[in-house]
Amino acid sequence: MAREFQRGHKARISDLTAGTDLYVGVQIASPGLTFDISCFGLDADERLSDDRYFVFFNQPKSPEESLQLLGAQAGDTESFRVTLDRLPAHVHRLSFTAAIDGAGQMSQIGPGYIRIVAGGEEVARYPFTGSEFTTERAVMLGDFYLKDVWRFAAIGQGFDGGLEALLKNFGGEVAEEQQAAQQPMGAAPAFAPPAQAAVPPAFGVPPQASQTPQIPHAPQPAPSFGTPAASPPAPPQTPPSAYPPPQRNPQIHTAHTIAAPVFPPGGAVPPPPPGDGLPPQPPQFGQAPGQTMPLAPPAPFGAQPSAPYGQPQGVPAAGAGLQAALQPYRETPTGQRWTPQNQQLMRVELGIGGSAVLARQGSMVMYQGRVDFSHKSAGYVGRKLGDATGQEMQLMRCSGRGQVFLAEDAAQLHPIELQGDGICVSAENVLAFDETLQYEIRRIEGHGIPGGALFTIQLTGTGTVVVKTRGTPVVLPVTPTTFADANAVVAWSSASQVILSSQVRLRRNAYPGHSGETVNLQFRGAPGNFIVVQPYEV
Amino acid sequence: MNQQLAGYAPTPVVARMENHGRTMLKVAMATGQDLFARTGSIVSYEGFIQYEPNPPAARQAAAQWVSGEGSPVMKCSGDGLLYLADYGADVVVIHLDDDAISVNGTNVLAFDAHLQWGVERVKGLAKLAGQGLWNVEISGTGWVALTSRGTPVVVDCGKGEDETYVDPDALVAWSPKLKVKGKRSFKASSLIGRGSGEAYQMAFSGQGIVVVQPSEDSTDRLRIRG
Numbered sequence: 001m002a003r004e005f006q007r008g009h010k011a012r013i014s015d016l017t018a019g020t021d022l023y024v025g026v027q028i029a030s031p032g033l034t035f036d037i038s039c040f041g042l043d044a045d046e047r048l049s050d051d052r053y054f055v056f057f058n059q060p061k062s063p064e065e066s067l068q069l070l071g072a073q074a075g076d077t078e079s080f081r082v083t084l085d086r087l088p089a090h091v092h093r094l095s096f097t098a099a100i101d102g103a104g105q106m107s108q109i110g111p112g113y114i115r116i117v118a119g120g121e122e123v124a125r126y127p128f129t130g131s132e133f134t135t136e137r138a139v140m141l142g143d144f145y146l147k148d149v150w151r152f153a154a155i156g157q158g159f160d161g162g163l164e165a166l167l168k169n170f171g172g173e174v175a176e177e178q179q180a181a182q183q184p185m186g187a188a189p190a191f192a193p194p195a196q197a198a199v200p201p202a203f204g205v206p207p208q209a210s211q212t213p214q215i216p217h218a219p220q221p222a223p224s225f226g227t228p229a230a231s232p233p234a235p236p237q238t239p240p241s242a243y244p245p246p247q248r249n250p251q252i253h254t255a256h257t258i259a260a261p262v263f264p265p266g267g268a269v270p271p272p273p274p275g276d277g278l279p280p281q282p283p284q285f286g287q288a289p290g291q292t293m294p295l296a297p298p299a300p301f302g303a304q305p306s307a308p309y310g311q312p313q314g315v316p317a318a319g320a321g322l323q324a325a326l327q328p329y330r331e332t333p334t335g336q337r338w339t340p341q342n343q344q345l346m347r348v349e350l351g352i353g354g355s356a357v358l359a360r361q362g363s364m365v366m367y368q369g370r371v372d373f374s375h376k377s378a379g380y381v382g383r384k385l386g387d388a389t390g391q392e393m394q395l396m397r398c399s400g401r402g403q404v405f406l407a408e409d410a411a412q413l414h415p416i417e418l419q420g421d422g423i424c425v426s427a428e429n430v431l432a433f434d435e436t437l438q439y440e441i442r443r444i445e446g447h448g449i450p451g452g453a454l455f456t457i458q459l460t461g462t463g464t465v466v467v468k469t470r471g472t473p474v475v476l477p478v479t480p481t482t483f484a485d486a487n488a489v490v491a492w493s494s495a496s497q498v499i500l501s502s503q504v505r506l507r508r509n510a511y512p513g514h515s516g517e518t519v520n521l522q523f524r525g526a527p528g529n530f531i532v533v534q535p536y537e538v
Numbered sequence: 539m540n541q542q543l544a545g546y547a548p549t550p551v552v553a554r555m556e557n558h559g560r561t562m563l564k565v566a567m568a569t570g571q572d573l574f575a576r577t578g579s580i581v582s583y584e585g586f587i588q589y590e591p592n593p594p595a596a597r598q599a600a601a602q603w604v605s606g607e608g609s610p611v612m613k614c615s616g617d618g619l620l621y622l623a624d625y626g627a628d629v630v631v632i633h634l635d636d637d638a639i640s641v642n643g644t645n646v647l648a649f650d651a652h653l654q655w656g657v658e659r660v661k662g663l664a665k666l667a668g669q670g671l672w673n674v675e676i677s678g679t680g681w682v683a684l685t686s687r688g689t690p691v692v693v694d695c696g697k698g699e700d701e702t703y704v705d706p707d708a709l710v711a712w713s714p715k716l717k718v719k720g721k722r723s724f725k726a727s728s729l730i731g732r733g734s735g736e737a738y739q740m741a742f743s744g745q746g747i748v749v750v751q752p753s754e755d756s757t758d759r760l761r762i763r764g
Binding site for chain 2: 007105107132134135156321322324325326329330331341342343344345362364365366367368369370402405407408409410
C-alpha cells in the first residue's frame with residue numbers, strides 16, 4: 001500500500017518496507033522545461049563532504065554502487081536505486097533534489113511526485129504541484145536520513161538560486177569550470193533513453209552485476225555546473241511534437257537576485273547585506289537579538305523561523321543593481337525563427353526564412369529592425385469570420401527584416417511546428433502563423449453554440465503556428481469517448497472528426513441554475529490524434 | 539488544512555524588498571527608511587506602519603500626473619512588514635545601484651523615498667484624450683518595484699543601428715538614456731496596436747534596455763478604484 005506523504009511528514013523506512021534495496025522515482029515535468037534531478041549523499045553535518053556521493057547525470061553512481069541513477073522509466077522522469085545497507089558509514093542523509101535547467105520557475109510545474117518502490121510495490125509517495133512553489137528554481141523533494149534507523153522525510157523546500165544554490169547549501173564546490181570548458185562540446189551526445197529502459201521498478205536480490213542501464217552521458221569531471229550548455233537537453237515532454245527545447249542561457253545561473261536557503265549551512269554567519277544604506281543588523285522589533293537560524297533538521301513548515309519581520313539579514317542580496325535584477329527577464333538568444341521569450345511572449349525573426357508572418361492585429365508589442373506591417377489584404381479569414389460572428393479576427397502581415405515580439409493579454413503561447421500535418425485551431429486562439437502554411441476556414445455549426453457556429457482555422461503544410469491559451473492547457477488523446485466544451489477547446493489534429501453531441505437530460509429545465517453544459521464536441525479519430533483544451537471558457 | 543496553507547507563510551526577510559510569490563511584494567520597513575508606494579496597493583501589513591496618502595512632496599512632484607486628484611503615491615513609514623500588490627500583476631524587484639530607470643506610471647509599485655524621482659510626460663506622444671503616458675524617472679541607489687502584466691522581457695536597444703519600436707500599452711520601463719520619440723502608424727492602411735484610437739509606437743534609439751510586458755492591458759487598476 002502506498003502511503004501518501006505530505007510536506008513535512010516523516011516515517012521510518014522499516015515501517016514502510018522491510019527491504020533496504022529501494023527504487024526512488026521522481027516525476028516532475030512542465031512544458032518547455034528540463035530538470036536536473038540529483039541525489040546528494042551528505043555526512044552527519046549535512047555537508048557534501050565527498051563529491052562521489054553526489055549522484056547526477058554526469059556521475060550516475062557512487063563508488064560502491066549503493067546509489068545509482070537509472071534514468072527515466074515507468075512514468076518517472078528520473079529514478080534512482082538506493083541500497084541503504086551498502087551505503088558507507090559517513091553518509092547520513094540522502095537528499096533528492098530537482099532543479100530547473102535554464103530559465104523557469106517551480107511554480108510552472110505540473111503535478112509531480114517522489115515515490116519509493118520496494119519489491120515492485122510502491123510504498124510511499126509524496127505528491128507536489130507547482131502551486132506550492134513560486135519563483136524557486138530548485139527544490140529539495142525528499143530526504144532519507146539516518147537517525148538511529150533510516151527514515152524518509154517529505155521536504156518540498158524550494159531554493160531560488162537553482163542547482164548552484166543547492167550545491168552551495170550543501171557545501172559543495174560549484175565549479176571547475178575550466179575543466180568543464182575543456183570538454184569538447186561534441187562529446188555530449190543527445191539524450192537517448194536506453195533501449196532496455198523497461199527495468200521493472202523492483203529489485204529482488206540483485207546480482208552483483210545488475211542490469212542497470214547506463215545512460216550515455218559524456219563522462220565529465222564531477223560537479224560542473226557552471227556550463228549548462230554542455231549538458232545534453234532532455235527531449236521535450238509534451239505530446240504535440242512542437243515545443244522547441246528551451247533555450248539555455250548560461251548567464252541565467254549567475255544572476256538571480258536572492259538565493260535564500262532557510263538554514264544556512266554549518267551555522268556560518270553570512271556576511272551582512274551589501275551597502276544599500278541599511279544599518280548593519282540592529283536587533284529589530286520583534287526579533288530576539290543574536291538569533292541564529294535553526295541548524296539541524298529542516299523543519300519545512302509549521303516551524304517557520306520565528307523572525308516575522310525586521311532587518312534584512314542572512315544571505316546578502318546577491319547581484320544588486322539594475323542589470324542583475326532584470327537578468328532573469330533578458331531576451332533569449334537568437335537562433336530559431338520562432339523563439340519563446342517566456343511563456344507569454346514570442347519572438348519571430350523575420351528575414352531568416354524570407355517568408356512573412358501573419359499575426360493577429362494588435363498582438364505586436366515590440367519590434368526591432370525594418371518591419372512592414374500591412375493589413376492582410378486578402379483577408380478572407382478575417383472578413384469571413386468578421387461577417388459571420390460579428391467578432392473581428394483581423395490579421396496583419398509582418399514582413400521585412402527584424403524581430404517582432406508578439407503577445408496578447410498575457411496568455412500562454414505555444415508554438416506548434418507543422419511538418420506536413422494539419423491542425424485545426426479555434427479562431428480566437430490563433431496568435432500568428434507562417435505565411436507558408438495553407439489555411440482554410442472550417443465552420444462547425446450547431447444548435448447551442450454561441451454565435452451559431454464555431455469557427456476554426458485549419459492549417460496545413462510546413463511551418464509554425466502559435467496558439468494562445470488562457471492557463472495551462474491539457475492535451476488529450478482522441479479516444480472513442482473524447483468530449484470537449486466548444487468554448488474551451490483550443491485545437492485538435494485535423495485528422496480527427498468533430499461531431500456535435502447534445503446531451504438531453506430529462507431534468508434539463510427542472511432547476512433554474514442549470515449548468516448549461518449541454519452541447520459538447522465529440523472527437524473521433526485514429527489513435528495518435530489529440531485535442532488541446534484550455535482551462536478557460538471564452 | 540493548516541498544512542496546506544503553511545506553505546504560503548512569510549519567508550525570512552533577506553532584503554529590503556522581496557517577492558512573495560510572483561505577484562506580491564514584501565517590504566521590510568524600518569524607521570528612517572520611508573517608502574513611496576502606489577496609493578491603494580497595500581494588501582496587508584504587520585507591525586507599526588503609518589501611511590500618509592497625500593504627502594506634500596509627492597503631490598508636488600506628481601502634480602502633472604494627476605490633476606485635481608489625490609497623489610498617485612503615498613508615503614509609508616514605520617517598522618514592520620508591508621505587503622503590496624496590484625491586482626495580480628507580476629512584481630519585479632530591482633535594486634538600483636547608482637543607476638536610473640524610467641518607468642511607465644501605471645507600472646510603478648513602490649520605491650525607496652530617498653531616491654531621486656520625477657514625473658515627466660513622454661515627449662511627442664499624446665495618447666487618448668485626457669490620458670497621457672506618464673513616466674516616473676527614478677535614480678540613485680535603492681530599491682524599486684515594478685509591476686508587469688505577465689512575465690516581462692528585457693531587450694537591449696542598442697544592438698543594431700535600428701530603432702526599437704514598442705506598443706505604448708505594453709511598455710513597462712526603459713533606460714532614461716535612450717532617445718524616445720513617438721511614431722504614428724506608417725501607412726494609412728496599416729492598423730497596428732489597439733484597434734481603437736490611433737496606432738502609435740514609441741521608437742527608442744541609443745544604448746540601454748527596454749522592458750516590455752506581454753499584454754496590451756495598460757489600465758491603471760489602482761487609479762480606477764480611486
